[in-house]
Amino acid sequence: MSKPVILCVDDELLVLNSLEIELRKALGNEYFYEFAEGAEEALEIIDEVSEDGNKVILILSDWLMPEMKGDEFFKVVHQNHPEIVKIMLTGQANEEAISDARKQVNLYACLRKPWDGNELITVIKSGIGQ
Amino acid sequence: MSIPFLNRTIAKVLPKVSLRTVIIVPMVLQILVAVGLVGYFSWKNGEKAVNDLASQLMQEVGTRSQQLDSYLATPHKINQLNQNALDLGEINIQDLKSMKNHFWRQYQIFNGVSQIQFATTEGEFVALTVGEDGTPTYQVRELTGELQIYGMDKEGKRGKMLTSLGNFDPRELPWYKAALKAKGKPAWTQTYIKVTPPSLVITLAKTYYDETGTFRGVVAVALSLARISEFLQGLEIGKSGKTFILERDSNLLHTNSTHEDSLIQASVGYLKEQFDGDLSQIENTQELKFKIHGQEQLLQVVPFKNVGDIDWLIVVVVPKADFMKEISANTRTTISVYIIALAIAIAFGIGSAGWVIGPIMRLNTSAKNLALGEWEQRVEVEGAVELRELAQSFNTMAKELQATVATLEKTNVELEDKVLSRTAALTATEAEMRSFFEAMTELIFVFDREGRYCKIASTNPKLTKPTSDLLGKTLHETMPIATADRLLDCIQAAMDNQHTTDVEYSLIWGERLVWFSANVSPIAENYAIWVARDISEHKVPLRERKALEKNLRSSKEKMRAVFGAMTDIILIVEVEGNQIGDVEVAPTDPSRVYEAYTDLISETVESFYREETAPTWSGKIRESLETGKVVHFEYDLCVGYDRFWFTASISPISDRSTIWVARDISERQQVEEALRRAEENYRSIFENAAEGIFQSTRDGLYLSANPALAQMYGYSSAQELMFNLNSTQLYVNPSRHYEFLAAIDEHGTVSNFEFQVYRADGEIIWISENVHVVFDEEGELFYYEGTVENITARKEAEEALRQKNEDLARTLSQLKTTQEGLIKSEKMAALGQLIAGVAHEVNTPLGAIRSSVQNIADFLQEYLEVLPQFFQELSPQCNEYFLALLQQQSQQTTVLSTREKRKLNRALKKQLWEQGVEEPDLIASTLINTGVYDIKTFLPLLTEESESEKVLNMAYQFATLRTSMATIATAAERADKVVFALKTHARYDNSGQKTEAKITEGIDTVLTIYNNKLKQGIELVKNYGDIPSILCYPDELNQVWTNLVHNGIQAMNNKGTLSIDVNKYNNLLKVMITDNGTGIPPEIKNKIFEPFFTTKPPGEGSGLGLDIVQKIIDKHQGTIEVESVPGKTTFTVFLPIHKP
CATH class of the missing domain: 3.30.565.10 (Histidine kinase-like ATPase, C-terminal domain)
Structure with a gap:
């Protein structure tokens, strides 16, 4: 069975757990939800998902993460999957990196932690064209 | 407010503020803002969440009243069913006992009723009663007789009779009466105590009419208030909230707490007070707040009506503190963190301001010392790199200054040395001259054409009369006219002829007659030097000689005697044609005067025949012979190593012979030579001195000036200078001239008087003058004499030095300003980094908390209402599964990484798919989130039960609740840890x-x-x-x-x-x-x-x-x-x- 996939990336499990609850509640069963604790894992997931015949349509990612920061991660994603909607969710980010990302990877939105649940869902919904 | 005004205000305020304050205050302000914002938002979020929670709970209670409504609807249904059964003949009014089974079935269906009963108009009565302990009994009364009460078994069969009650008439009971009163409509009784078994009940009763419209009896269902109580107990309101039901007459119907509860008593009291003791006023739901012992309480009153007499008020009261306690604690924590952060910021500010300002102060002190001329300044600075460079520049400049000053001082010393050495040379020459003069016994004067004494070279110590007062006077003023005339003639003759003349004269000096023999030699056109020798001692021999001369004419003997008395060399020279013939030596006695007289005489005679001298000498002799006049002639002779000067007077005695009288004038010649040399020496110094030397009148007329002065003032020669310049015109600053005059008038001398002068070409130079006054013999100012030094170079060097010093001070101040800016920006950068780091560490858990709070709120809103229904509708089997699922959740304590979770998910999905479960993806992730990693136990639920989705979803919702709460706890801990670390780290x-x-x-x-x-x-x-x-x-x-x-x-x-x-x-x-x-x-x-x-x-x-x-x-x-x-x-x- 094939469903579009929404992927969340954050090095904090706390954040991922909360996001999962919020997304499932708001968007229900129409999507698969995947969660990664880092950019590397996220890239693996993108590959796995496409092997299963599904498609990642939206990525919600933190900025300040070990190994690879959010903007770099998005750049990598953008090379192979420019169609994926990219949203940044961050507690603190280098403004320069954000504005670069906006230009280079067509960043859809940048939300600040702590985030407002309604706003997050509204942005995601508008991102995936609901 | 205009920008310039703002700037002026800041400029006015800032100078009064120390650098320390300027550094600390912005830092503290920023910390205040950052921490304050974090605290404010966290407090705001918490309060909002709790308010939401409270209002939802309140709403939930309101909803419960609707539940109560539906609970109270059950008796209606039962009555209706019983009426229908009677109408349809399913139960027979004649056979009351047949109703037992009917009631039993109803009891099975409608759980929770206390008594289902029927009474006929005749007083017959049948009822199925459930005791407070849940034990069912069967009660029946025939037309006449006692009320018999039987136990019942599980199948609804009648058991043994438990008791009987006589004197029982159902028509007397409150519900029967209420039904009659309602006239065919269902009616609730007020609460009353039921005797068998004893309990507090309310009953819904309705009269029953058969198809003919005849009143046949009353059907009724009682509800136990104890069950309502259970219902109320099902609500948890805060930590110490209460729910109770009030009747309109303020009687407490029932509560989930003891009646003695002070909260309830206080609430009732408050309500009475609020509505003037008349609670029947309350029409709508009321939300109220009041205080008990200063504690705020939230109170909600919901009116509850039902058919009949049911007109209640459901009251919920909750102490606000139950919700606010945690918020208050959070607020207190926030405030303490705020204060601690402030203290740290100030401490840091003071510390860092110290190491920034210290070096600047040291530099400042050193710069001041430098300005005071303490050149040995070296500043060691520890501080920002700019400060260190500043200190280095400062040190370099100080060193350069020191070197420049040293060089200048050295030049000064050298110049002074040069002047000293020259002055010493001059003094030595002067001393030499003076000693020359002093050694001489002659009087030496310089006369001008008028016979004025222009110079007096020396005083003869043997002379009693001083000669110094003669200067400037004329011969006529100092001696008898006849003598003066004669001497003046002699002087003028010497000048006119440019020839030395001799004269003898006598003067009365004191009381003595003094004889002088004088030689007058011209030294310039209008000046002659007068060398006079005291010959008084020789006067007697001279007198003798004169007497002899007289006699000479008469006697050759006498003549000889006369000659013998003479000291001159006297020769009688014969001339033969052009040749000198015989030379006869007169027998004079020069040996009295000359030691080497013999040599001198022979030398003189020989010279008449020498090639070098003969033509001149014979020429002079011929001249005398031809003119018949005395010819004067000077010559010199070398005898051994000595040179002798002679002056010869040649007088013709016949046409062929002359008399040659030669007098030794070597002595005079030597004096003249010495004088000339001295003059030359003086002149050389005067001409060649580097300093300007001058003599001038008080009015500024130059009496003399040397070439150096002329050059200094821009004139080609001293003459040009003296002709063109008046020294009063020199001054650039005329007042300086008056200062000069004042100083020299007072002290008679001025040293190192420095001022600026205009050169001939208009250029301005600095000079330094040393001047003293030369007084005339009356002590009046005669003229000024002085030296002038050009000090322009030195002044320029000084000016350059001063300029350099000023530049240095300015550069220093600019550097200070730059440095302050640098320090500020450095502080800002550090603070910015710190705040950014802390922001990330705090924002992440805050985000999780906010999200979780929202999740919990959503859960409560969505599921709390439907929970009772969910449980009611759940089959026992499913109920067990549900409980097991909840248990599974509580047992899962491990935190799964996303990778582990995905792996589990994949495994579960596969299993589910193999089992043919629909939507294995969804079910798998739901299970994992619910804490179920092994589905063996739950396979039947998933595959067999139709309600599985509902059960699973509810379990998942509970799991999210649990996860959210755990997230909040963990996140709060994390934030706390960060704040603690920051606090600990920054504490000073x-x-x-x-x-x-x-x-x-x-x-x-x-x-x-x-x-x-x-x-x-x-x-x-x-x-x-x-x-x-x-x-x-x-x-x-x-x-x-x-x-x-x-x-x-x-x-x-x-x-x-x-x-x-x-x-x-x-x-x-x-x-x-x-x-x-x-x-x-x-x-x-x-x-x-x-x-x-x-x-x-x-x-x-x-x-x-x-x-x-x-x-x-x-x-x-x-x-x-x-x-x-x-x-x-x-x-x-x-x-x-x-x-x-």
């Missing part, structure tokens, strides 16, 4: 006292702060040995660890392994912080502990880190070492363990 203990502390705790605090950096690719290896606490300054040591950890992370470019080893080493603690970064290049290894040394780009670090580290370690009497090779850099700190 300025008590100056060492405290006992375990340094590993400090290191861990620092590591917590750097957690955000460390987790981005740095592996941390901690190796702590068993170490004792030591007496130390823990906060300052934290600064050490912070610097070393920070440097290590940077050296590794945020990737690598950071090892921290802490061990005991003899009586020392040894802390090693090792990174595997690029290492420290050997060429800078020696510099890293120097202040302001940094390899970081501008703005990222002050370069003071390791300098501060060194100082703190020194303060602990410890040492720090560094070893570095590429790939391994270890900073080792040794701290002494001082036993307290």
